[in-house]
Structure formats: C-alpha cells, structure tokens
Ligand SMILES: Nc1ncnc2c1ncn2[C@@H]1O[C@H](COP(=O)(O)OP(=O)(O)OP(=O)(O)O)[C@@H](O)[C@H]1O
C-alpha cells in the first residue's frame with residue numbers, strides 16, 4: 001500500500017467565465033517532495049496552485065490534503081500556505097508584524113510568538129530586520145520574508161508561485177539554493193510553480209509539465225528530459241532539433257524515417273506509426289557527434305551518419321553551436337570549445353547519432369505544428 | 376501516449392456569486408437615487424398641467440411648447456452659445472497655464488498644480504458673492520476705473536448682464552479644463568519630445584505637431600466639461616445675469632416656482648439632460664472623467 | 670533667445686490666470702474685515718461682523734442644518750461608496766463600464782438635472798420636502814466621490830494581499846479588518862473630506878429639495894437677495910476658510926501616504 005499523497009488533485013477543472021484555465025488535472029504530490037509545476041505563461045499553473053490553497057474553488061473535481069477531501073474547506077482552514085509571485089507582504093505592517101500575522105490568526109500571543117518569529121527569520125537568514133517595512137527591503141529580502149511568513153505556521157505544504165520570477169539572474173540562482181536548503185531542513189512538501197525549465201530541472205524531485213490547462217507529463221527531471229511524452233515537452237525542456245519526415249519502414253521498435261532524402265533510424269518511436277505517416281523527428285543537439293570529435297571507430301557505432309554542410313557557427317563562450325543543413329531542414333549540434341577544430345561555414349562535416357537518441361512523434365494537426373514552433 | 380493529452384473536461388458552470396450581495400447597496404443607490412428619478416422625470420415630461428391638476432395622460436404637448444413658444448428656443452440657443460463661449464475662453468486661459476506647469480516649471484510644480492485645483496470643489500456661492508462685489512455698479516472694478524479717471528460713469532454692462540454670467544462661469548469652469556489638459560500633457564512621454572527635437576524640430580514645431588495633437592483628448596474633455604457646467608447653471612444667471620442674462624436653467628426652475636408647472640419643467644429638464652448626455656457621450660467624457668476624484 | 674521669450678510670456682500669462690482665480694476670493698476676505706457698513710468704502714479693519722454672526726440664531730440653525738446634512742450624506746457615502754468600490758474591484762459583470770459611467774452622472778451632470786429629477790420623484794411619492802430630502806439629494810454625489818477615491822486606491826493594491834491574509838488563516842472579516850481596511854483608510858477619509866466640502870457648499874441641488882428650512886448656503890443665498898452686506902462677506906469667508914482647510918487637509922492626508930506607510 002502506498003502512502004497517502006500530501007496533495008491529491010482529482011479531475012480538477014476550472015473555468016473563469018468562459019475561459020478554461022485548467023482541465024481535468026489529476027496529480028499526486030508525495031509527502032516532503034519538491035514538486036514543480038512547469039509550463040509557459042497562461043497554462044494554468046497559478047490556477048492549480050490557487051485551487052490547492054482554496055483561493056479558487058474548482059468548477060469540477062476534488063482536492064485532497066493528506067487524504068482528506070478539502071474541496072469545500074475555505075483557505076483559512078487549510079493547512080497549506082502560499083508564497084505569492086508579488087510576495088503580497090502587507091505594506092502597512094513591519095516585517096515582524098507580517099510574520100506575526102498568521103500566528104495572530106491562531107490567537108497566539110505576542111510573547112509566545114516572539115521565538116517563533118525569530119526562528120522563522122533565522123531560517124531565511126533575515127534576523128535583525130524585524131522593524132523594517134516591506135518598502136524598505138530589496139526584492140530578494142522581501143522574497144525571504146514572504147517565505148518566513150508562509151513557513152512560520154509549519155504548514156503541511158508550501159505553495160510557491162514563481163517566487164523567484166522578479167529577481168535578477170544571480171540572485172535567483174542564490175535563492176534557488178536557499179529554497180532547496182530550507183526545503184531539506186523543514187521537510188515540508190513544496191509545490192513550486194515556474195516557467196523556467198532549468199530552475200525546475202535543477203531543483204525538483206518531480207516535475208509536472210503543463211500547457212493550455214492540460215498536464216502533458218509528470219515525472220522526474222531525468223524522465224522528462226530523456227523521454228518527453230509529447231512534442232511540446234520535448235521542445236519545452238532542454239534544447240531540441242525538430243525535423244519533419246515520413247515513415248518508410250518499421251521493424252518492431254525501430255522506425256526508419258526519410259527526412260528530405262536523408263534516412264534516419266529511430267529506436268524510440270513515441271506512438272504507433274504506419275508506413276507513409278508524417279512524423280516529427282527529434283534529436284537533442286548534445287547527442288549529435290561530429291567526426292572531428294569522435295574518432296572513426298566511435299563513428300561506426302552510430303546508426304545514423306551523414307555528410308552535411310555547415311551553414312552557421314555561433315560561439316557561445318565555452319562551446320560552439322554548429323548548424324548543419326539536411327536538405328531543407330537543419331540540425332544543430334554542440335561542440336565544446338576545446339574540441340572545436342576551426343571549421344568554417346560552408347565546410348562539410350561528418351555527423352552521427354544513436355538511434356536511441358532519436359525520438360519520433362506523430363504529426364497530427366497542421367495547427368499543432370505551427371503552435372509548437374511559436375512556443 | 377500523445378492521445379491522452381486531450382481536452383476532455385466538463386464545461387463552464389454558471390454560479391450565483393455571493394459577492395453580488397456586496398454590490399446591493401450601490402445598486403440600490405444607483406436605482407433609487409439616479410435611474411428611477413430620471414425615469415420618472417422622463418415620464419412626467421409627457422404629462423400636462425391643466426388648471427391646478429396634473430393630467431396623467433401621455434402627450435407631447437410640453438415638447439411642442441418648447442419648440443413653438445417664442446420664449447424657449449431663443450433662450451435655449453443663447454444658453455448654448457454662452458456655454459460654448461465659456462468653454463472656449465476657459466480653454467484659452469487654462470491651456471497655457473497647464474502647459475507652463477507641466478512642461479516649463481521645475482520647482483514647486485505640485486504646489487502650483489494644487490493652487491489651481493483647490494478652488495475646484497469649494498465655494499461656489501462665495502465666488503458669486505465675489506464677482507458681484509467686483510462687477511457691481513459701485514463695485515471694485517468700477518471704482519478702480521473711476522479713480523483712475525478712465526471712465527466717468529460706472530460701466531453699466533459689468534453686472535446684471537450676460538457678460539457677468541460669462542465671467543463667473545469661466546471662473547468656475549477653469550480648474551476643470553485645467554485638470555483635463557494637464558493630465559493629458561503629463562501623459563506625453565518626455566523622450567518623445569527629445570526625439571522630436573533630435574529630429575530637428577524647433578520648439579514651435581514640436582508644440583504644433585506633437586504636443587498639441589497628443590493633448591487633444593484633454594482639450595476635448597475639458598471643453599466638454601466646461602460646456603456642461605455652463606449649460607446647467609441657474610444660480611449665477613439669477614444672481615448676476617439680470618433680465619438679459621437669464622438662461623435655460625432659469626426657465627426650468629421657474630416652472631417649479633410661481634408657475635408650478637412641473638411636467639413642463641420635467642420636459643425642459645429632459646431636453647437639457649439629453650443635450651448634456653449627448654455631448655458627454657460624443658466626447659466620451661463619461662468614461663474618462665473619474666480622474667477628477669482621484 | 671526665443672525660448673526664454675516663450676518662457677517669460679507663459680509665466681506672465683500664468684500669473685494673470687492665478688490672479689483671476691484668486692483675486693475674487695481675496696476681495697471677499699478683505700471686505701469681511703471692512704469696518705464700514707457700506708460695502709463700497711474701506712474704513713479700517715474689524716472682526717465685528719464675525720462676532721455678530723454668533724449671535725444670529727437663524728444663521729446658527731442654518732449652519733447646524735448644513736452640518737447635519739453633510740454628516741449624514743457623507744456617512745452614507747462612506748458605507749455605500751466603500752462597499753461599492755470593493756464590489757467593483759472584485760466582481761466582473763456585464764455592463765460594468767456602463768455602471769461606472771452612470772455612477773459618474775451625479776458629479777458631471779448639471780446639478781439642476783439631479784435636483785429636478787429628485788424633486789419630481791419626491792413630488793410623485795408625495796414626500797414632504799425637508800432636510801431629509803436634501804440629504805438624499807446630497808447622497809447622489811457624495812457616494813461616487815468616496816467610491817472612486819477608494820476604487821482608485823484598491824486598483825493600485827495587489828489583489829493577492831487579501832488572498833494572502835486568508836491563506837495565512839484570516840477569516841474573510843479578519844482579512845478585511847486587518848489588511849484591506851488599513852490600506853484603504855486614507856482613501857476613505859480623503860473621499861469623505863472631499864465629499865464633505867462639496868456637500869457643505871452645495872446649493873444647486875439643495876435649492877430644489879429644501880422646503881422651508883435652511884442650510885448655510887441657502888441662508889446665504891437668501892441674504893444675497895437683499896444685497897451685499899458685511900455679514901455676507903463674513904459668512905462667505907467662513908465657508909471659504911472651512912472648505913479650504915478641509916481640502917488642504919485632505920490633500921496632505923491622502924497625498925503623502927501612497928507607499929510610505931513606514932513614515933507614519
Ligand atoms: N481571474 C481570472 N479571470 C479570467 N481568466 C483568468 C483569471 N485568472 C486566470 N485566467 C486565465 O486562465 C488561464 C490560466 O491562468 P493562470 O494564471 O493559471 O496561468 P499561469 O500558468 O499562472 O501563467 P503565468 O505564468 O503567466 O503566471 C489564462 O488563460 C488566464 O488568462
């Protein structure tokens with residue numbers, strides 16, 4: 001028997017008037033895990049979080065906290081707290097009063113509360129800021145106060161809505177570490193909303209990828225990175241080459257695709273394909289090897305090998321991104337600066353990759369294709 | 376695998392929002408103090424007074440009266456003309472001032488701004504007292520001119536004339552026009568002006584081709600507001616207008632005085648309402664005038 | 670230079686406009702101090718006219734009536750205007766823009782139409798004209814004044830604040846009391862002060878609805894029928910000064926507390 005999930009969403013659907021925000025979301029979030037909701041803007045992440053917090057009641061579906069149905073329980077009786085994207089610190093209260101607020105709602109006296117407030121401030125490394133007002137704090141400091149305020153009651157789960165969205169890059173990286181450390185210390189379930197895939201991959205135990213109110217995939221970072229379940233996920237997480245092709249043969253798990261006259265073998269078809277079907281061929285740039293890097297024997301083990309013309313070389317600091325043409329289509333690959341042999345645009349290059357690294361997705365509606373490219 | 380990602384969820388649900396209860400007081404206010412009175416005024420305007428009785432039968436007699444009785448139309452047009460003159464003059468006074476404070480002044484900007492709008496909401500009646508004092512036959516202006524030897528007799532047209540009404544209404548309307556113009560001037564991004572002068576425009580060209588067109592919304596709304604203020608006033612004409620200065624508003628009020636023909640009053644009131652709403656609507660002032668209260 | 674030419678022209682022009690705005694008010698003030706009963710000659714300073722006012726029972730009654738009317742109209746506006754603002758800020762509904770425009774009507778329509786329509790309404794209801802009908806008349810414009818001030822404030826606040834309070838365990842009424850109310854307090858007070866000044870000074874609507882009693886402006890208006898007198902100037906100055914005080918206080922009170930909560 002599995003343990004009861006900390007948070008369980010079953011068939012959650014939310015309409016704002018005639019706008020659909022989330023659609024039949026089913027999720028099990030485990031006790032103490034760092035769970036991320038990842039997706040582009042408007043995909044329903046905030047809505048999902050607000051439904052969990054009780055700030056929004058779902059149009060359909062049930063919400064369970066530790067096995068208990070809380071769908072009709074108001075937010076102030078749910079033992080989960082939220083860190084809002086804009087922090088939502090009360091501007092007319094000092095840091096101390098802000099953190100005291102949830103305790104005060106539980107009728108804890110100021111005297112009793114003092115050590116709890118101190119502890120919460122220490123946890124986020126903000127001791128000594130008690131008397132400041134929010135407008136006297138920097139963005140990162142406000143963020144940490146919001147965190148302290150949400151944690152002081154020791155909720156069963158902490159919901160964070162893009163908590164680092166407003167911070168600059170350096171501070172964001174630093175705060176990611178702070179957050180992760182805090183999560184390890186307090187062992188509270190974190191539900192973390194972000195649209196930054198790197199952030200999600202580096203921090204989370206598991207990730208849920210959403211788009212247009214639908215869940216596309218739930219899994220660990222590796223699962224999602226290595227076997228994305230849809231074209232959208234494949235493109236959203238990490239870098240990916242997309243090429244359209246037509247199925248020419250299939251032998252069991254191996255499918256052969258014709259991309260502009262180049263034959264590509266795939267060992268990972270994500271669906272049941274028939275010969276003649278149009279498909280999307282996906283290969284990650286870092287899985288493609290160029291001949292000057294791999295020696296010839298290495299080259300031999302690749303199921304897919306081509307002679308291709310370099311159309312573009314971009315220096316990116318510690319590596320080069322090289323684009324080669326495959327007929328109409330093109331493919332990018334990455335070469336580290338130390339391996340780079342000084343090729344020029346127009347040179348031809350021998351490239352190879354394993355069939356296991358080639359993913360195939362069905363190309364259904366024409367519209368979906370354009371959709372992906374826009375994203 | 377892919378086929379599992381499908382939009383298969385229940386449709387939207389109509390739910391009675393409990394928050395609507397919170398809207399009840401304001402809806403009742405709107406209904407009972409604005410909409411219903413206006414509607415009743417409208418209906419009443421189709422009744423007629425016969426003898427001392429008000430006959431509850433719908434007829435267009437009051438409106439016919441307005442168009443055929445030679446008293447009403449001339450005064451109506453005189454009022455429109457006066458209102459136009461007032462708005463135009465107020466605009467001519469307010470625009471340079473707004474431009475000066477918005478674009479030329481660096482110190483004491485907010486104080487200078489406040490000084491124009493403080494009179495906005497206060498002392499309507501006091502201003503009437505003031506202008507009567509200034510314009511009176513033996514008032515400040517006449518005394519001054521006499522003392523300076525510029526005139527030998529007090530100027531007769533200063534008070535109890537359309538001129539006195541005109542001047543006092545400008546005094547009332549000016550701050551409104553100022554705010555409208557000022558806020559639209561403030562909305563013009565200064566980098567736009569930098570760009571214009573960068574492109575070689577001199578300051579007059581900048582004003583003519585950039586500032587003036589971009590401040591047009593403020594000009595229009597200020598003008599409209601001044602027009603509506605002047606259109607409806609009846610106290611100032613009563614106090615400073617004399618016989619020649621009587622305005623449409625006075626005709627309306629008089630239906631509630633000795634004549635006590637309130638159906639006719641309602642009809643005249645509705646005509647004014649229609650004019651005011653039409654012009655507010657066309658300048659779209661209705662939507663954008665909340666700024667005054669902020 | 671041309672530029673400085675424009676500048677000094679604009680400056681002179683502006684000074685003249687300010688003179689136009691303030692000279693009349695100054696005249697009233699000066700005449701209220703004139704020792705002569707004649708309003709024409711100036712014969713030295715006195716405060717006699719002011720002290721005389723305090724022995725005029727009719728005037729005091731009018732003043733008292735004015736205060737009553739304004740107090741009731743403003744209290745109503747605070748309650749209805751504030752709930753209205755909260756409602757408009759929170760709830761989306763069809764015709765909201767129209768509703769907002771309609772709420773502006775009592776302020777931008779000529780007062781004569783508001784007064785007239787209410788009078789016709791009350792006549793039809795066979796309602797006796799009294800201070801009560803005046804109060805109803807004043808509620809038409811005090812309410813949107815408060816409402817739009819509060820609404821403007823609410824729209825600058827993050828909607829998450831109230832959510833955050835509930836999320837942290839506050840019941841709806843606690844969230845309102847501890848979080849929302851302190852943040853819109855200044856807007857409410859500011860709106861109330863502005864509404865009070867407008868109401869205290871109002872005559873156009875009042876005139877229609879007053880019946881036989883007096884408010885201060887109506888009393889002053891009645892005096893004006895007998896011509897200008899030192900008492901008129903004294904009353905005018907008091908009304909002017911009082912309104913000015915309220916408005917300046919309001920400007921200071923609401924103007925400063927935008928983000929600077931800490932500096933209280
Ligand atoms: N109160 C609301 N009324 C109407 N539509 C809403 C409301 N809140 C959200 N939506 C819509 O619901 C959809 C999902 O919104 P949501 O805020 O959950 O997205 P999100 O994933 O959090 O996006 P972001 O990354 O931009 O914050 C969007 O299309 C949005 O426009």
Ligand SMILES: [Mg+2]
Nearest residue numbers: 045046047161
């Ligand atoms: Mg969001």
